[in-house]
Amino acid sequence: MRRRWLTxxxxxxxxxxxxxxxxxxWAPPLAAFALSVGLLVLAVRxxxxxxGSLVVWLRITMVVGALGYAFLLDDPSEPTTQAVAGSLLLRxxxxxxxxxxxxxxxWAAAVWRVRVVHPGVPLPxxxxxxxxxxxxxxxxxxxxxGSRLAPERRGGVMAAPTLLAVTGAAILLxxxxxxYAQPGGPGWAGAHQRWAMLLGCALAAFAVASRDPAHGQxxxxxxxxxxxxxxxxxAGRRPPGIRDxxxxxxxxxx
Amino acid sequence: MTPTTAVEHRGRPPAGSxxxxxxxxxxxxxxxRAMLALAVVESGRLLRHPAVLAAxxxxxxxxxxxxxxxxxxxxxxxIATQIPLAPLAAAALLxxxxxxxxxxxxxxxxLYGATGLSLALRTIAHLLSVLAxxxxxGALVAADLAWLAWVPGRVGAPNPAxxxxxxALIALCGCLGVLLGRVWRSVTVAxxxxxxxxxxxxxxxxxxxxNRPVAWLGALRVVHGDPLPAALLGRPASWHLAxxxxxxxxxxxxxxxxxxxxxxxxxxxxxxxxxxxxxxxALAVTTTAAVAQTRPPSPALAARQVATTGRxxxxxxxxxxGPAVYCVFPGFQPQISLWEPTVRAVLGSVPPAVTAAAxxxxxxxxxxxxxxxxxxxxxxxxxxxxxRGQAVAPVGTAWxxxxxxxxxxxxxxxxxxxxxxxxxxAPRPPAQPPAHxxxxxxxxxxxxxxxxxxxxLAAQAGPQAAAELRxxxxxxxxxxxxxxxxxxxxxxxxxxxxxxxxEGQYALALLDRPPGQVRETLRRNWALLTSPATTRARLAEVxxxxxxxxxxxxxxxxxxxxxxxxxxx
Numbered sequence: 001m002r003r004r005w006l007t008x009x010x011x012x013x014x015x016x017x018x019x020x021x022x023x024x025x026w027a028p029p030l031a032a033f034a035l036s037v038g039l040l041v042l043a044v045r046x047x048x049x050x051x052g053s054l055v056v057w058l059r060i061t062m063v064v065g066a067l068g069y070a071f072l073l074d075d076p077s078e079p080t081t082q083a084v085a086g087s088l089l090l091r092x093x094x095x096x097x098x099x100x101x102x103x104x105x106x107w108a109a110a111v112w113r114v115r116v117v118h119p120g121v122p123l124p125x126x127x128x129x130x131x132x133x134x135x136x137x138x139x140x141x142x143x144x145x146g147s148r149l150a151p152e153r154r155g156g157v158m159a160a161p162t163l164l165a166v167t168g169a170a171i172l173l174x175x176x177x178x179x180y181a182q183p184g185g186p187g188w189a190g191a192h193q194r195w196a197m198l199l200g201c202a203l204a205a206f207a208v209a210s211r212d213p214a215h216g217q218x219x220x221x222x223x224x225x226x227x228x229x230x231x232x233x234x235a236g237r238r239p240p241g242i243r244d245x246x247x248x249x250x251x252x253x254x
Numbered sequence: 255m256t257p258t259t260a261v262e263h264r265g266r267p268p269a270g271s272x273x274x275x276x277x278x279x280x281x282x283x284x285x286x287r288a289m290l291a292l293a294v295v296e297s298g299r300l301l302r303h304p305a306v307l308a309a310x311x312x313x314x315x316x317x318x319x320x321x322x323x324x325x326x327x328x329x330x331x332x333i334a335t336q337i338p339l340a341p342l343a344a345a346a347l348l349x350x351x352x353x354x355x356x357x358x359x360x361x362x363x364x365l366y367g368a369t370g371l372s373l374a375l376r377t378i379a380h381l382l383s384v385l386a387x388x389x390x391x392g393a394l395v396a397a398d399l400a401w402l403a404w405v406p407g408r409v410g411a412p413n414p415a416x417x418x419x420x421x422a423l424i425a426l427c428g429c430l431g432v433l434l435g436r437v438w439r440s441v442t443v444a445x446x447x448x449x450x451x452x453x454x455x456x457x458x459x460x461x462x463x464x465n466r467p468v469a470w471l472g473a474l475r476v477v478h479g480d481p482l483p484a485a486l487l488g489r490p491a492s493w494h495l496a497x498x499x500x501x502x503x504x505x506x507x508x509x510x511x512x513x514x515x516x517x518x519x520x521x522x523x524x525x526x527x528x529x530x531x532x533x534x535x536a537l538a539v540t541t542t543a544a545v546a547q548t549r550p551p552s553p554a555l556a557a558r559q560v561a562t563t564g565r566x567x568x569x570x571x572x573x574x575x576g577p578a579v580y581c582v583f584p585g586f587q588p589q590i591s592l593w594e595p596t597v598r599a600v601l602g603s604v605p606p607a608v609t610a611a612a613x614x615x616x617x618x619x620x621x622x623x624x625x626x627x628x629x630x631x632x633x634x635x636x637x638x639x640x641x642r643g644q645a646v647a648p649v650g651t652a653w654x655x656x657x658x659x660x661x662x663x664x665x666x667x668x669x670x671x672x673x674x675x676x677x678x679x680a681p682r683p684p685a686q687p688p689a690h691x692x693x694x695x696x697x698x699x700x701x702x703x704x705x706x707x708x709x710x711l712a713a714q715a716g717p718q719a720a721a722e723l724r725x726x727x728x729x730x731x732x733x734x735x736x737x738x739x740x741x742x743x744x745x746x747x748x749x750x751x752x753x754x755x756x757e758g759q760y761a762l763a764l765l766d767r768p769p770g771q772v773r774e775t776l777r778r779n780w781a782l783l784t785s786p787a788t789t790r791a792r793l794a795e796v797x798x799x800x801x802x803x804x805x806x807x808x809x810x811x812x813x814x815x816x817x818x819x820x821x822x823x
Contacts, residue, residue, distance in 0.1 A: 028442035035446055039453050053460075060456070064449045071442050151359070160445035161305050161348050168312075168341070 012086045013094065020094045025074060028156070029099055032068025033106040036061040040110055044117050051121050051183045054114050055128065059180060061110045062132045063167050065103075069139040070163055071156030072099060078153040089210040096140060107132055124183050127192050134195045137202035139163050144209035288371050292379035297386035300349050309345035310390060313338045317398045323659040324652050325592060326402040330481030332412035333489070335395045336474050339420035342394075343473075344448055346387045347427040347434075351444035354380050354435025374525065377436060377513035381506045384428030391421040407592045407653065409585055410484060415491035422498035423473055427451075429502045433509035436516065461691070470494055470547040479624035479745055480652040483583045486562060486621065488555045493547035500539030507533035560630050562621055564637025570619065577601050577609060578671075581618040583651070592653045593617060596664045596715045600671045603714045603769075605777045608675070615674045617667065618646040620747035624691075632687040638748055645680030647671045648749040654718075658725070661718030665726075666743040666750070668715035672708035673700060673751040676784045683748040699739035699752040701816035703788035709753060709761035710772065712742070720765060727758050756810050759802040760790055772797065789815055 040061045044054065073092055075081075081091070111125055142162050146155030170179045179198075181191035300306060316338030321331060354377070357363045366376070395417055402408060427448075434443050451473065458472035469475055470490065477489075510529050562569050562583075572581040573590070578597050580590045597617060601609050623631060647670035654660035684695040700708065713720040723742075730740055738755045746752075764772055779796050782788055791812040794801050801812055810816070 025442075027440070028446075031442065032446055035450060039450065043453070043457055060453050064446070064453065067445045067449055068442075070445070154359070154441070157352065157441050160442075161345070164344065164445070164448070165308065 008085070009087060009090050012090065016086050016091065016094055017098075020091060021098055023075060023077070024095055024098060025071060028071035029065075029068035030102065032065050033102065036064035037106065037109055037113070039064060040113055044114055046117055049118055049121065051123060054118060054121055054123065055183050058110060058114060058123075058128055059131070062128075062135050063163070065106055065110075065132075066135045066139040066163055067160050069099070069136050070143050070159035071154075072096065072140065073143040073147055074154045074156045075147075076153060078147070087210075088212040089207060092140075092144065092206075092210050103136065122183075124188075127183075127188070127195075130192055130195050130199070134199035134202065137199050137206065138166065141202040141205040141209060142166075144206050148209065285370055285372075285375055289375045289379045290382070292371065292376060293382035296353055296380055296383035299353060300346075300383050301386050301390065303345070303349040303352075305345040306342070306349050306387065306390075309341040310394070313342045313391075313394060316341075317394060321398060321402050323655055323657065325589070325655050326405050326408040327410045327481035327651060328399070328402065328408060328412045329410035329484040329487065330477070331399065331402050331410075332416035333477055335398055335417060336420045336423070337476065339391050339394065339424060340474065342387065342391055343420075343424045343427040344452070346384065346424045347431040347448050348444055349387075350380060350384060350428045350431030351435045352431075352441065353383070354432045355439060355441055358439045359441070372513075373516055374510055374513040374529075377432060377510050380432045380435075381429055381509065384425055384432070387428055388421045388425050391424045395420060405655070407588050409588050410481075413484075413491050415495045416489070418495050419474070419491065419498065422495055422502065426473075426498050426502040426505065429506040429509065433505050433512070436509045436512040467548040467550055470497075471544060473498075477625075480622035480650045482621055482625070482651065483562070483585065486555070486559050488551045488559075490547040490549075493543045496539055497543035497547060500536050500543055503536035504533060504540055507536055556630060559626060560633045560637070563623060563626065563630075564634035565641060566618065566620060567641075567643065572616075574614065578615045578617050581616065581646070583619055583621075586619060586651065589619075589651075589653055593649060593667055596667050596719075597671055599715045600668045600711050601675065603711050603773055603776070604675055605780050608780055612675060613644075615671050616644055616646045617649055617671065618749070619651060620648040620749060621651060622745045623747070624745060628688065628691060635683050635687050635748070638683050645674060646749055647674050648747045650743070650745060657718065658722060661716070661720075661722030661725075662743065664715040664719040665712055665722045668719055669708065669712035669742040669753070670749075670751060672711035675711070676704045676708045677786075678704060678708060678751060681749055681751050694741065694746060696739045696741065696752040699754045701754040701757055702786065703790055703793035704784045704786065705753055705757040706760040706764065706790060706793055707776065707783050708751075709757060710764045713761065713765055714769065723758070723765070724762060727762055730755060730758070754816060756790065756804070756812070756816070760793065760799070763799050763802050764797060767797065767799075787815065789813055 040057055043057045043060075072095055075091075078088070107129065111123070111128075114121075114123060139159060142159040143155040146158030146162070147153040148155075150157050173179060175187060177194070178187045179191050179194055181187040317335060320334045320338060352359075357366050366373075371379075399412060399417065430447070431444055434447055437443075455472040455474060458469045459474075459476045470493075475489070475494070507529055511533060514526060514529065566583075567581065570581040570583055571587070572579055573587075574580075575590060575594060576598065578594075578601075580593065582590060597615065601615075623634075626634070647667065649667045649670070650663070652663070654663040678700045679698070681698060684697045686695070688695060699705075709723065713723045726740065726742070730738060739752050740755060740758065741750060741752055743750060775797055776783060783793060783796065789812060791801070793799070794812070804810065
């Protein structure tokens with residue numbers, strides 16, 4: 001059953017690609033990528049520099065780039081597209097997938113800039129890529145959760161400030177729980193275990209926050225339909241004077 | 255919202271009234287009242303915004319945590335109010351931007367067009383609502399200062415310009431949020447602008463810019479290290495305040511100008527002229543302040559900093575209290591009562607006959623050298639080398655209130671006092687000035703039995719001091735060879751004694767013994783244990799100690815008198 005559902009969803013992907021690409025607001029993520037790389041170019045200049053300071057600038061680049069991701073899921077048309085065959089999770093995953101090439105290019109450009117300016121400084125690229133992956137996943141999860149709370153499903157309004165707050169809180173974490181460890185420091189390995197854990201949790205949270213609300217409603221309607229006889233029986237025992245709403249009380253719009 | 259809208263409708267000027275008739279004047283007054291009513295409503299909404307509430311709570315926690323560890327020096331506490339208010343400034347930018355964009359987000363701009371309040375007047379109302387956040391920040395700062403002013407031993411006086419800098423930054427960020435909302439109808443721009451501003455200010459506070467006046471072009475200028483006497487600060491605080499306030503006014507005027515342009519305003523010629531005048535005046539103030547604050551520091555200030563570091567005694571006032579003489583920079587006298595218990599605790603563990611026979615210990619304040627340039631340090635070092643006089647026990651300008659901060663303050667002073675009382679030679683400045691900022695050269699560390707005795711005496715200043723000594727030794731064990739020399743402070747002066755790492759190990763072993771037993775043995779063997787010719791092995795025999803195990807690759811023979819050698823960190 002689950003497999004058939006998955007197959008059906010995947011068959012929809014080619015049909016959804018172009019409309020999703022058109023629906024995405026490309027300006028926020030691309031502007032964030034451009035701004036973050038611009039800041040990095042201004043900050044990372046030739047001269048004496050340590051791996052620690054370069055990592056700090058790469059982390060600032062990550063946060064600024066992730067701010068653009070906060071607005072990726074903003075879709076005021078979501079309430080009207082609840083009824084389409086593709087699930088909300090599929091539509092949102094497609095949005096993320098469509099931005100992935102640009103994200104990869106952005107991160108490669110950032111790392112390349114640092115490598116070119118400071119070829120002699122060893123840079124832990126794999127660990128930093130894990131950090132950026134986890135941070136982007138957290139941002140997407142925040143945006144998905146925020147879209148349930150923000151008006152017009154614009155979760156970015158909540159996700160962007162929350163991302164800044166989460167980053168600030170992560171900087172202030174005590175040493176035994178630190179996420180932003182110094183390269184070569186004693187907490188580096190532990191911090192990246194925590195980043196990997198956060199990546200998994202954020203992806204799970206994204207999936208949970210992207211459950212299709214329409215499916216839930218359909219399921220509950222079906223369940224209610226099967227329960228109707230029992231409810232009708234209860235309704236028959238209602239005190240006199242309380243009636244079901246009559247359909248003709250709602251007047252059609254002329 | 256409802257009352258405001260009602261007022262707006264009433265405030266609409268009559269159609270077709272081109273001249274300044276009495277009806278239009280009355281309509282203008284009503285529009286202003288409506289604008290003020292809208293400003294009050296928007297202020298309330300801003301104060302209730304979740305980001306503002308969270309940032310205000312976070313700022314209050316930061317203010318509390320920044321002030322609870324150190325006995326306040328109010329000429330530093332005023333600067334310390336600025337960084338804790340930065341989250342509130344960030345929240346102000348985001349919240350005012352969202353407020354300015356609310357009509358656009360809700361698709362209600364056409365509805366607003368039917369009201370009497372023009373976009374320009376609504377923009378002014380949003381700008382006025384920022385004052386609520388400024389008042390909130392002012393209340394936080396006032397509460398912080400009132401709390402710190404009650405702490406016993408606090409010294410100095412706050413600079414009003416420094417105190418107003420945090421609220422001024424909030425005004426600037428709030429106005430910027432409104433401007434961004436008027437220029438770009440997108441909620442994406444404000445977070446990105448905030449990130450750019452934060453990254454720029456962070457970059458200007460990095461060591462590369464730290465001593466350059468251009469760093470003042472950032473939002474805030476962070477200070478590190480111990481607080482300096484007010485005369486040595488050299489911060490253009492008033493100009494920086496003018497820079498921020500002028501910037502806020504310029505940004506606000508720009509927002510109104512954009513609104514006038516966007517709304518094809520019913521703004522009259524007078525309104526445009528006022529906006530243009532405010533914009534030009536604000537830009538003039540901002541530019542003047544920017545130029546003034548980025549001028550290099552005056553040569554007189556640099557000379558004063560050098561002289562205070564090189565010849566501190568010439569700038570200090572001294573007073574005798576009990577067994578010690580205390581020399582402080584003017585205004586720091588209340589701190590003497592904080593040092594006295596530490597000095598008495600150390601001298602209390604020394605045989606009374608020794609204390610009575612010894613000259614009074616001179617406890618003298620020293621300033622933190624962290625903020626000086628290499629050239630200034632070289633000059634100050636040359637002056638200090640020429641200085642001849644009695645050896646002193648240095649103490650910093652900051653004194654801890656609780657926990658590790660208190661322990662660190664006590665340990666530094668107690669170690670220096672103990673060094674004087676056991677007769678260790680006075681430390682000398684290193685032969686060469688530091689090669690780079692932050693380099694600490696440790697020369698002539700105190701070694702052999704009397705250094706062990708002095709370290710044990712230092713730890714008698716209190717439980718926090720003993721804990722701090724153990725902590726410092728454990729950190730040494732992690733980062734390197736325990737045989738390395740070490741300081742009892744992270745901001746050592748040239749008068750601060752340095753200590754041999756092996757002596758530290760012996761002192762910790764001695765600390766594990768009952769203090770009364772050690773004190774009694776010390777009383778009976780004072781001359782032997784404080785003799786420069788007594789080895790650590792001899793001290794271990796006297797106390798019946800097992801020599802602590804050595805972990806480093808270079809094993810030290812405890813039976814031989816240790817010679818001193820300099821190291822650099």
